[in-house]
Amino acid sequence: MKELLLLLKRFFGYTTFRPLQAEIIQRILQKEDSLVLMPTGGGKSICFQLPAIYMPGTAIVVSPLIALMKDQVEGLIANGIPASTLNSMMPEEERHRVRQLCIQGKVKLLYISPEGIISELHWLLPRIDISLIAIDEAHCISHWGHDFRPEYTQLSVLKENFPKVPIVALTATADKITRTDILNQLKLRDPKTFISSFDRPNLSLTIRRGLSKKEKIAAIVHFINRHHRQSGIIYCMSRNSTESLVEELSEYSIRAVAYHAGLSPDKREKAQDDFINDRVNVVCATVAFGMGIDKSNVRWVIHYNMPSSIENYYQEIGRAGRDGMKSDTLLFYSVGDILLLRRFAEESGQKDVSLQKLNRMRRYCEADICRRRILLSYFGEETDKDCGNCDVCKNPPQRFDGSILVQKALSGIFRTGQTANMHLLIDILRGAEKEELKEKGYDKLKTYGVGKDLSYKEWKEYLYQMLQLGYIEIDYMSAGHLKVTPLGRKVLFGEQQALMTIYQKTKDFALPTKKGGYKYRPIRPIESTSVEETLLDSLQQLRKQIAEREHTPAYIIFSDDALEDMVQKKPVTLDEFSEIRGVGQLKLDKYGKVFVALIRFVLRLPKKE
CATH class of the missing domain: 1.10.150.80 (HRDC domain)
Incomplete structure (x- = not known):
């Protein structure tokens, strides 16, 4: 280990190993297989990069995204380590040059996509002295292999063709089902699983529920201006959302770029390059393709829409604060997101698993207990302390007997024949003067106007709580109509008390004046007494x-x-x-x-x- 520590200092500038790194490296040196679960920023890369430098031969690193490969290779070269990549965007003469360097033993780490592995399996790989095989972002074997990247399901050929080469699969996120799937598909030999702590205490966790589009834009503009000159990513559900959000932000003098699979390779590469080199601080990206950027100084991540699973959410917020420094995350959550994501889940190749994961994500967003404890529990890690760095811990909920309030809502649902969605029910409860209500006779219901004392936002928040507590449910198959559950009936008929959390008004941000309300200052030396x-x-x-x-x-x-x-x-x-x-x-x-x-x-x- 003394020799390895000298290499760690010489090439990476560190004098000690992080938890589990030494054990994982020793296992690779013993030519044994491993599965490594380590949070983003936890030091996964050194687990295979250091033994790759130490061992004779070339390490093969399977990576899903060209952006991620490019970033890792640049970082290695900057540290004096000979590394290269083979990808589909390279000219053929450049690919040929890299192949020859690998055959001559002049490359210590070769980054290649799963598609590239399959195409190079019978010509290049047998001609290389392979020291180890690292499969980065290994959760893609399970998540993407079924729906997006079928080549991930073919990676078992690596163990079949190179039985004596140690394989290490690494990921920042994998529940028990995914871990089993990874091990089965790769056909690893007597693998040992290493699980580091998933806790990222440097990340603050905040969720805002039920905001309108205008309110979301206002909150984002305020958030970005509070993080002046800091890099951040806004994840959106669709390609159109990324582009329209870029246009919206430009109205407030915030320069952002869109990044999604529908852009030409040149535009994607330029957007990524501008972000990496700090020419632009904000990227609006689709969640399905992610950013694949190993950028250590991302200080914040916003989710414009709710992710489809806790794994995706954890992976994406992990882009912030990779260097361990204080960083912020913000997620916007709405029933509309659930309806759309549920449709996607039902159309996926793993309907039952996808729906289960979506339900866990929804419960996380609706919870009123420490969010970090929920995340850690999901990945099989327990803690007996609240984190103090999430919105729930910073504003602990206060309870009250909400039985009458719940009864008003449930009665309203029953009196519409359980055919009202959340928006319509709130209008009925608040006695809204709308033609739509009068046409359907809802203004004649006994519950019409019984909730006038509460604002639209308050009712929306309390209905989310009722969903979370299991008094009502959403019928996703019929336009999001609200239904009363058996537990809700007990509250409605006075058989059970409904303990609710007092609505806490969150600060609403007014949008600044467009075109010049907020302008970034030119870079000047700071004037400070410190x-x-x-x-x-x-x-x-x-x-x-x-x-x-x-x-x-x-x-x-x-x-x-x-x-x-x-x-x-x-x-x-x-x-x-x-x-x-x-x-x-x-x-x-x-x-x-x-x-x-x-x-x-x-x-x-x-x-x-």
Whole structure:
């Protein structure tokens, strides 16, 4: 392990292993198979990258997205590690060059898609001295293999063709069903499963329910302006949503780009490149294709629509705060999302499993207990403490006897013959003066207007609670009509009390004036009485200048975490600089002098002779 630790410091700039990394690496060196579950930012990549450097030969890394492969390879090369990729977007002459380098043993890690693995199985792979095979984003074997990427279901050929090569499958998200599916499909030999903690305490978790489109836009604009100059991703359910949201945000001087499978490869690559290199801070992306970007300084993630499963949600919020620094997540949730996602689930190749996963996601959104405890429990990890960093913990619910309120709603549902959706029921309860209600005679019902004392938003929130508590359910097969459950009947007829949570009004944000209400300022040195703030700003500007000169993303030069470590430790010699997190030998030689000189200048220390 001493030799491995020296390599860890030399190439990656770290002096110790994170939990489970050493055990996983030892198992690979013993040529044994493994399944690794480790949260995004937990250090999965080092589990196969370090043994790939140490062992003779070339490591084959199966990765689902060109963007992700490109990002990982750039990061490895920046650390002085010979790595390359084979993908369908490369010219044939470039592909031929990479193949020859692999055959000559000059590439330590080769990144390739599952489709590429199948096509290279009988020519290239047998000619390479393969040290290990890593299957990254292994949950795709289960999730995508059935519906989107059939080549994932064919990866068992790797163990059949290379029985003595150790295989490690890695993912940030997999429940028990998915884990079993991965192991069965890959045909791993006596695999050991390593499960790291799924807790990401640096991520705040917030959910907003039942907002209109206008309210969502206002909340997003406020959120982005609160995260001034920070990178973030907004996940949308459809391609059209990504593009229309980009247009909406431009009205408030927020520059964003769309990223989805319907764009031409050139446009997708430009959007990704602009985001990676901080030329644009906001990307609106479809959830099905994700971003596949190993960008460490994403500070926030918004879900414009509810994801279809907790795995997808956890994977997507994991794009934020990969460097372990404080980051925020926000999810908008509505009945409309459930109706649409339910239709998708019923049309999928795994209807029962998809519906079950969707139901767990819905319950997470509707819960009024610590959200992190629900997430950890879902992945089989228990905790006896609330997190203090989710919207429920920050605003603990207060209870009241809501039996009469529930009875009003349930009575309204019964009196419409259980044919009202949520919107119509609220109109009836509030006695809305609408022609639609009068035409159907709803204004003659005994429940018409019995809930005038509550606002539309309050009724909507309480109906969501009734769904969560099991008093009502949505008939997804008939336009989302509300039905009373057997448990709801007990409350309606006074056989059971309904304990509800008091509605807490969330802050509504007014939209700023379009075209110029909020404008980003040009980058200038920060004016601060704090040396730390001035130093951090100066380091960020230096990093950005170097990144632009080298045509590489700023976080490839140094992560935000590394800059924070520089601010805390204030290294003023190269020896001190070598102790900064993420500073390996190559980066020390390449950037050490200029960063140390800047730190000495900000601290007003004399130049070193």
